[in-house]
Amino acid sequence: MYSLYFHIPFCRSRCGYCDFNTYAGLERLIPAYLHALEQEIRHAELQAAGRLKVHTLFFGGGTPSLLPLTGLERILSVLHAAFDLDPRAEITLEANPGTLSFNYLQGLKALGVNRLSLGMQSARPEELRLLERQHTYLEVIQAAAWARQAGLENFNLDLIFGLPHQDLESWAHSLEMALRLHPAHLSLYALTVEHGTPLQRWIDRGLLADPDPDLAADMYEHAAGRLEQAGYLQYEISNWGRLEPARLSELGSGFSRGYYAAAVCQHNLQYWRGLPYLGFGAGAHGYAAGVRTENVLSPAAYIQRMQQPGPAVGAFPLTPATIGSRVVGLDDEIAETMMMGLRLVQEGISTTGFKTRFGMTLEHRFSQEIEELTRLGLLEWQGSGAQSRLRLSPRGRLLGNQVFMRFV
Ligand code: SF4
The missing domain is CATH 3.20.20.70 (Aldolase class I)
Structure with missing residues (x-):
């Protein structure tokens, strides 16, 4: 969807x-x-x-x-x-x-x-x-x-x-x-x-x-x-x-x-949740088919590009308004999943969801970071086994950016 x-x-x-x-x-x-x-x-x-x-x-x-x-x-x-x-x-x-x-x-x-x-x-x-x-x-x-x-x-x-x-x-x-x-x-x-x-x-x-x-x-x-x-x-x-x-x-x-x-x-x-979206209009960003896109900033330039599209636009999700695009590699996708998912203070990152998406466990990929940040009281586990989720603690919510940086 x-x-x-x-x-x-x-x-x-x-x-x-x-x-x-x-x-x-x-x-x-x-x-x-x-x-x-x-x-x-x-x-x-x-x-x-x-x-x-x-x-x-x-x-x-x-x-x-x-x-x-x-x-x-x-x-x-x-x-x-x-x-x-x-x-x-x-x-x-x-x-x-x-x-x-x-x-x-x-x-x-x-x-x-x-x-x-x-x-x-x-x-x-x-x-x-x-x-x-x-x-x-x-x-x-x-x-x-x-x-x-x-x-x-x-x-x-x-x-x-x-x-x-x-x-x-x-x-x-x-x-x-x-x-x-x-x-x-x-x-x-x-x-x-x-x-x-x-x-x-x-x-x-x-x-x-x-x-x-x-x-x-x-x-x-x-x-x-x-x-x-x-x-x-x-x-x-x-x-x-x-x-x-x-x-x-x-x-x-x-x-x-x-x-x-x-x-x-x-x-x-x-x-x-790192799910796909298309961004339309001047300066809009999108993420679909594993590609991040960015549109031209100026409204006048946007109108002009849509009125007279150039010859080579590129495949979906690019449009004539796109001025930048980047294929998201595995490491970037994992880092983005951590940074965005940890913003969700109830949901956090599901261990099962992470394994299904990336074919590796969260604990294995980030053992040191998780150990350190939970010891500092900035991250916490909720639930256990396949139901477990990693999320920000109430203190971690105040220091979110410092936590996110550890996963980049
Ligand atoms: S300039 Fe426009 S977009 Fe920016 S804060 Fe004011 S109302 Fe919002």
Whole structure:
């Protein structure tokens, strides 16, 4: 089963901390960009061996909620024609709260979108200003209410912690304000100061304090405790799904119990489980048939490549928009499996799954690393024998990057 990602690289303005492949002031390109997306989808359809089965779609960005409903409708109908789309497919659209209206959300629902991801980031006006976000917390409340009314109750809120001048109390406040909206899902990210962003320049000039990593770790621990208490399952380092108690009591025991009862993001699970996905649009990445692909970054160049494809494109999963591709060798695949799989803090890496996929045992391949990291209390085993899984300990979740580095 495949997952499909669509990158929508348009924003009304650029936020000071953002280093995503997005552009302000290029909305005039949207119609041509949508047409180029259609072309790229059709190209993938023609190149693939057989009709691909697809179970998740994700429109990310950028600000996909800037797309007109008619354009989205067209893309979805091209997708239905090109792929074998599961009738229960998860279809997510990222939205900026300030760009939404009730009619728009109703329109999304009518088109089959069944999951929203809203960029809330903070409930504090001064923090939203610092991030140069264009929305207010009131607009988040309004967006959540409209989403529910439109039948899109499966929504995520993104929040950022570890901001310059943010203290634990301020973070706890934003988290409470998010919980008041009863989101089905929460993604919490520590602010990273990306190279070349305005935020980095302000910090370098001493206009803003450097984020404090120890304080950010305290904020993360606070959130993990509070969300567990509020009935959310942490299933990935930065992601929590709301547990539905009615579903939980129907299910037996075992690690997967939580997944079926929690509102997890199926699309992102595909990445973390190392399963195939195609990426469409400017700067989109894909992984299919053992090949990682990367598309051209600029929206104008993307449109041009899809309008006038060059002569030699290459076999699936390459498209005329591809500017980089890499066959993933065995060692890379193993390293990626460890890095991505360990992000799944409940599921971790299954010993049986690892042996089936790579023909060797996890303990044999990484005996020294596992012994050392379990001794340091950063990794732990769950279950025993064929059922056993290696996963991050609660302490390991705070030091994930240090753990991952040992498997590269
Ligand atoms: S809205 Fe999101 S994608 Fe757009 S500039 Fe801001 S952070 Fe980046």
